[in-house]
Amino acid sequence: QKEVEQDPGPLSVPEGAIVSLNCTYSNSAFQYFMWYRQYSRKGPELLMYTYSSGNKEDGRFTAQVDKSSKYISLFIRDSQPSDSATYLCAPAAAGNKLTFGGGTRVLVKP
């Protein structure tokens, strides 16, 4: 079983729709959960940072972590064409390296 898994997509939605992204992981030691956005030929850009289980909201973005089921979600409200990118989940254990999923490619159509 891969340590961090994401559906590669592409996930295509109309502008204004809610984008729902998911990630599963297998390592129980993960405590910190990051979502990054990556545009083509650019570095990962931090979107959300969550510690342990629960929800966190920042503007149009909401991250949810369920440690009991090892399931991480990211929701993007009122999606825009500029949200078209690859979204990477990257959990980490305490004081440790990030373990990236393969990313989900999102296309928001005008």
Added chain:
Amino acid sequence: EPEVTQTPSHQVTQMGQEVILRCVPISNHLYFYWYRQILGQKVEFLVSFYNNEISEKSEIFDDQFSVERPDGSNFTLKIRSTKLEDSAMYFCASSDVDSNQPQHFGDGTRLSIL
């Protein structure tokens, strides 16, 4: 907003040659990292660095790789004798006063080995 900067943006090198990739982390950050991403694959951890020494390294980071913080601002990754399979995007990242803070990434150096 402070950012991580990497140079060069693209490096083309002959197989067997040495290459040095450079990074300027965010100025008050204390933890530094290198990751790589082979085209079409996941971002993979290479090495973490704190207090002038390696704190963790992956299996990829073999004797051909080394890292250095030669002064108060730069952080470098050296590959001694490059192989074709070293072709990838190399990303530098840094994090704040403790290693549990989120990592911020540069835009990477695209390394092409011929």
